[in-house]
Amino acid sequence: MTNNANNDEQWFDDLYRQGSDEHSPAELDALILQAASQNQRRRWPLFATAAVLMIAAGVLLNAPDSALSPASQSEVVSAPAQSGTLPGAKTTTADASPPDMEREMQASMETALAEQAGSHHPSADSLSDDAGDSDASREKSHSETPRMERAVTPERPSSSAMSADSNAVAAASTVTEQRSVDVPPDGYWSSQNEASLAANVRPSGLGRGEDRADRIYSDVAPDEPMANTAQPEFEAPVSTLATPAMAPESPQRKPPAQETAAQETEPEGLAGNTTSRDHAVEEVIVTGAMKRATGAGTTASIRGCPLFTFYLNSSEETLVELRQCSDGRWTLDPERKLCKRYLRVTPSELLIDGETLTWADGQAIACEDGRFNRPKPAGTR
């Protein structure tokens, strides 16, 4: 380069470095780091599931009398340590001779597991990048697997064969029990567990306790019926919004009956009435990009506009993609392309009025210089 060019380059470097202090917005930083964490945690369940599937397949194929069915897998799960024999052996439960009542409970549990496996087969969903529920369920499986192992392995004789079997047990459990069900330490299914399994309800909270990142992208809150949340797609707005079973029943959320009533009126509200004004946003929307990154979520549609929705605990903060209309209103409608901003918010801070979002107190949402006019929450944050 010529002297003039070098001179210009030096001049530019000097001047640009002087004032180059513009930083990435903190909100955006949090969004991106969270996406990386979510994506990282999602990898482990994929690998773990693949690994345990392979182990389980190997064990089951080698087991002389075990059928390749969820029922037989549940046998493995249900009686891991009673007799100290290999779980895949037919004689395991026979040798153990559980009481008749427990055998009946076991049979009903196997039936439930079989139904569960039939409606939500892990192999199809686990490896799909766009699976909705399966991603949340994989995260739960991952969170539950250590507990399963902790519950099972201490009861086994210490031998490499038995530890491999315990892995198979845990694997089979993971495969067939996408929703967590605790294996009691004694290997017997208690009536509590049976009832829990029948209701597809998680007996306890997330394996990771207060792991918020898992909760955010979980489409199954505690005490939520699993059969309903296994739906990967919503077919109609009414069913999407008005599914009472999908409303979490955690203490922080509204009672399901109220949510059902409010949600059932929402389509009418969208059609023009404002009956939805007082209905807090229980379903929040995350960006399409976030969905691609995390693989979580389900789709719903309101007025034909595709939205990505997650069911969240109302106290959980998440990212919402807002779109601005030409008149300055903020909406969730992704068809509005004028301005897109991300807002970290807890659902209870927002209201939906038709297609317009407002703050919970009815104040219009405004954004200036990248900052939203968020009202001071009353002890929510």
Place this chain on the structure above:
Amino acid sequence: MAAYCNGDEQAFARLYERYKDATWRYARRQLPEAAAADCQQAIWLKLIEQRERYEPKGHFRSYLFTLAHNAITDEHRRRSKQLARISDTEPQQLVDEQSHVPDLDNTSRYQRLISSIARLPGAQRDAVMLKAESGLSLSQIAEVTGSNVEAIKSRLRYALNKLRADVDGRQTPRSRGAEPEHD
């Protein structure tokens, strides 16, 4: 990046902390703030998505700024289509607020530089920002932009000339001639 590919979550955080401001400024100088935020997210989410396909062939910076360049290019195309389609758009939402002509008496030289960068033709602006933020060599910048070294040199030469003329009012022989538009 290799550590992140191997499952080290903190490695991504370190990468992000190291490069986020550079990618942000690179996008911010070429797009309005909201669009730049979209781009910033797109860049890093693409990196997350493609983690498993990442191969450490060259410098990570080249890879990162290739993602950034592509994201900005996509954003420009999208905005062009949007502008053609939307008729009731508030002008402020689509006009680059950085490009207004500054009052030379009351603005700092740095502010005038930023304003002048925003008014550069797209390809020249892209070359200048890559040079300023990425730390890449000219050949690497050429690779990122899908161009060649001589074209990058030419864009930089004209761009820097114009910038200096705008900021300091200094006229150089090259700046008096017609500047080729490399869009």
